[in-house]
Amino acid sequence: MTLPDHHLTQGERRIRSFHPHWKRLVLPFLALVLVVVAAGAAMFLIPGGWEYAFYARIAVVVIGLILLTIWSLVPYLRWVNTGYVLTTHRFTISTGVLNKSTDEIPITKVNTVSSDQTFPERLLGCGTLTVESAGDRGEIVLRDIPKIQDVRTDLFRLVEDASDGELDGR
Structure with missing residues (x-):
């Protein structure tokens, strides 16, 4: 999808790759x-x-x-050119059709992960994910994330593992 396997660093593995929710x-x-x-x-x-x-x-x-x-x-x-990739080391957000823009948030820099869902979004299983990091941009708000609770759980688990000094759950 947006982050080819040959761009992963040594020991880094892909946890989840996805587009925004189909409701768009x-x-x-x-x-x-x-x-x-x-x-x-x-x-x-x-x-x-x-x-x-x-x-x-x-x-x-x-x-x-x-x-x-x-x-x-x-x-x-x-929609098809917007992609999110969650790996053991970073969360990558890639957008753009003709011009490409990529934001990468190192998992070690993530401070807070939160999600919001309206009632229709709860029925569809999507929502808004807010990632607060210690980087330049501070807070990044991502709308229409599919399987929001699973993504939030995976991201939170990776942040906890990084803060404990563990890599890849080890």
Whole structure:
């Protein structure tokens, strides 16, 4: 995913890799369906005998493709190019479609790990993870983390192991 195995340091192993929760794709999917249905209806309603029917159909296709790109493709690309990797030594957050931005938080620098969930998020099993570190950025808030309680537990366990001087649970 966002951190290839050959970028792991000696003795470092991947605990968990994931994207944001799939709920981020619900609105782009609904937009996709809506644009396709609207474009299909517009194509059907353009009279065949009209002298500008060809240009009208091209306009419908162009507008439909622009809307699909903005409302569906771009959010999907953002989702698929956002990744989180939790290893025994660091928590990596990678974002960006054309430009890539990567934040790495060493496990030894993490001070606090907390999570928040609204009722709908509890039903979906996702939530907001807040990681407070001793680094430059201080507090990082990550929204729509899937399996939030498992991620929080793994991260907290790694922080506890690092503070006890243990490496990789040993």
